Amino acid sequence: MGATNNEVWQFATVVATRAVAADILRIELEPDQPAKADPGTHVDVKVQIGETTDKRSYSIVESLDEGKVLAISVQRAPASRGGSIYMHTLTPGDRIEITQPLQNFPLRIGAPKYILLAGGIGVTAIAAMASALRQVGADYHLVYAARSSDVMAYGVELQKEHGERTTLHLDDEDGLLDLDALVKEAGGATELYMCGPIRLMDAVRRSWEAAGHSLPNLRYETFGNSGWFEPEEFEVAIPRLEVNVTVGPGVSMLEALETAGVDMMFDCRRGECGLCEVRVGDLDGEIDHRDVFYSERQKDASAKMCCCVSRVVSHTDGAGSTPGVRQPRIIIDIP
Template identity: 55%
Template sequence: MAVNTQTWWQQGRVVEADDLAEGVRRIVLSPDRPVHATPGTHVDLRLDLDGHVRTRSYSVLRSEDGGRRLTLGVQLAPSSRGGSRHMHGLEVGDVVEMTGPVQSFPLGVGADRYVLVAGGIGVTALVAMADSLRRRGADYTLVLAGRRRAVMAYLEELADTHGDRIRVFVDDEGVRLDVDALVGEIAGGPAPARTEMYMCGPIRLMDAIRRAWVAHELPEPNLRFETFGSSGAWAAEEFVVHLPQHDRSVAVTTDTSMLDALEDAGVDVMWDCRKGECGICQVKVLDVDGRIDHRDVFLSKKQKETNTSLCLCVTRAARGEPERSEPAAVTLHLP
């Protein structure tokens, strides 16, 4: 059962499509019912993936002409469950089913300083924020981190636009982002209690930043985030979900999520963000045969260590031992 913050669906026509960077596609949609998208918004799309209708969320890079042109940036994920492959196949004239802009990552007003941190394709959630802060004349820094320049979307354009406000870290150039040093600069800088950080990127980066933020005793409400991707401790593998209350078991393949597999099997589940952020799809864990690979940012470190609950939308199970042949399994109690 979906619990979605946006109530209407409409059609959107692809009016432009081209490459932003290696493996990153720019797609401009023209919706039937245009609404201007404020910084931090995303749109949900219903995609037909191998005969199954899936909902996928994409950040709005830019909103132009009163929302008549909404630009998305989509990275072709190596472990894609089909969404990014489908999006990369869209051509001008194609029509998709979409929501209007959904605001779940709003940019605040009134902070003394803003720090925006993007890991990889997470930059798509922060481009509009950086542009807005520049227009306001705010004190801000835009931090971009990636593995290679060739895969970092909008890098040159952002550097031209934001000048010395931008800091770039590229792994293969030997210049890696030091999370603790970055957060330490905020803690030791002017007005740390009135500095807000907005971050979007892989879950491991988000977790590292949150740990550093807490360690430096900065105000937790001043740290805002949106996740991108669901990188885990182990590569995705097939596992089994046992549901004693339904007297059934459901197999989860490598290219689908637990949430999608349960819905395909006709099991009624609650969800909203599908990114491991909101906790609406959290369920109780009764037993584990193998290891749980928590990929959410909702549960605390302690909750993940105890394995008493998990978020269906991003969590997976793994054998954890290379020599083991049978798949991992988790036994759940659904609300």
């Protein structure tokens, strides 16, 4: 049974679209029932994938004219399950169903200093926060890292808006971002907000803990689909329910179980809330934990997993998945 998170659905009209980077499309929506969109909010969107209607979440990059126009940006993912492909087909005049703005990543005003860290398309969740902090005269440092300039959406605009408070980092030119140095910049009451791939956020969290900084001052939102290894096909079984399902590379375990008729609990679908937790009985392979819900100790134990984002891969050598002779398989039970 899926939780609704008090969603209020409405129709919206696509009023403009434009490419803001390679495979990244900015989509401006005019909702039928405009509502204020605070920094950190997102909208859920009904997407059409073949004959199936599904839901995807997209951060609100910009709220224009008191929420009468909401701008989101969608990256067409190479391993898309179909949602981003659908969004990239939208053109002005199209009508789609969206929620009113939903808040899972609030910005707290009043800290003595802020560090805002965006990795790749994670800038969509961070950009509005930077604008809000600039407007209230806060002390902040915006750091935006991307693989290369062609995939750095809004880089020029952010540099122009925030000037010296902005650090743009390109991996192909500057190497890996020095996260330890960034974390050392944080004072005792500094709050760090970040959104990006799971590898980036996991590294920041480790560095933050090692520096002895306050964990409540580290706040984040994840893509919910980025992992440590390339997705593989695997089998999931629930003996008590006599269920045996194949999970393809482009499908989540949660989606595969829903399709098989299993009544599943879930809410965020991004590995943040833990509501979709399943218990692991037996495992042939390894769990690619893609959530930000469990601690490192819980992930190492591999006794539970968030089935909305985490997957099973072949046994690994520490550098990446190495497909074996047998298909990865997991036996689970659900609450």
